[in-house]
Amino acid sequence: MQTSDDILSFISRNDPDLFYLIWYQQEVNQFAVMDPQERFRIFAEMHGIDQVQHNWEESMEKLKEVQESLRTADINVANKQQWLGMAKVALERYENNRKRLVEGGRMYAGALLKLETLYKQEQQHLLAKQDLIILESNEGISQNKLSEEVGNDKAMSARTIKKLIELGYIYKKQHESNSKAYRIYLTAKAKDILPEIHEKKAAVE
Structure with missing residues (x-):
């Protein structure tokens, strides 16, 4: 089979x-x-x-690993961008504050200089008025004696007297016995304003 x-x-x-x-x-x-x-x-x-x-x-x-890496990279980039944005805002704020401080410092310094100038001018005006008041009862006094009476140093007194001469309120005459010394006298212009000076002085006192 x-x-x-x-x-x-x-x-x-x-x-x-x-x-x-x-x-x-x-x-x-x-x-x-x-x-x-x-x-x-x-x-x-x-x-x-x-x-x-x-x-x-x-x-x-x-592919999954690469995609995960890309997602992580995207998150890192987003975080960095956010951080950079915050840093940029902080830097801009710092720069603005610095500019304001610098500008404020300049304005403050300028104001101080103006105040100093005004103070010196006012001080000179007060000294000049004080010199005129003293000269009113002591005409013919010497420059050094006037400085002692007012209580100023010689340099300040010399500047004040020079200014008063330029403004036409006082004049100098050579001392009779000392060719290096001068006597100081009031002009008519000074005598005209002395009543006003006394009036303002009394108002302040």
Whole structure:
């Protein structure tokens, strides 16, 4: 009695094409009734799909890592931009404050200089008025004596007397016994304003 293997052996010798068709059909039938997972495993091994699948999974993992790195980089960039924005605002605020301080310092210094100038002018005016009041009862007094009476240093007294001479309130005459000394006298202009000076002085006192 002939077996199926004997029949296939006979067909393979006499009709190779038919043999191949039968063999192929058997393989297909066997493959069709196989467990799906086992079928996929064999098919994957036959066509290298398992390696492709492995490579694809590795690529997806790397892609996820790259995407995560990009997200982290985006967050870092956003944080840096926010920090830079805050730093820029702080720098602008600092520059504005510095400019205001510098401008305020200049204004303050200018105001102090003006006050100093006004103070010196007022001081000179008061000294001049004081000199005129003293000269009113001591005409012909020397410059040094006038300085002692007023209580000023010689340099200040010399500047005050020079200013009063320029304004036409006093004049100097050479001392009779000392060619280096001078006597100081009031002019008519000074005598005209002395009542007003006395009046203002009394109002202040």
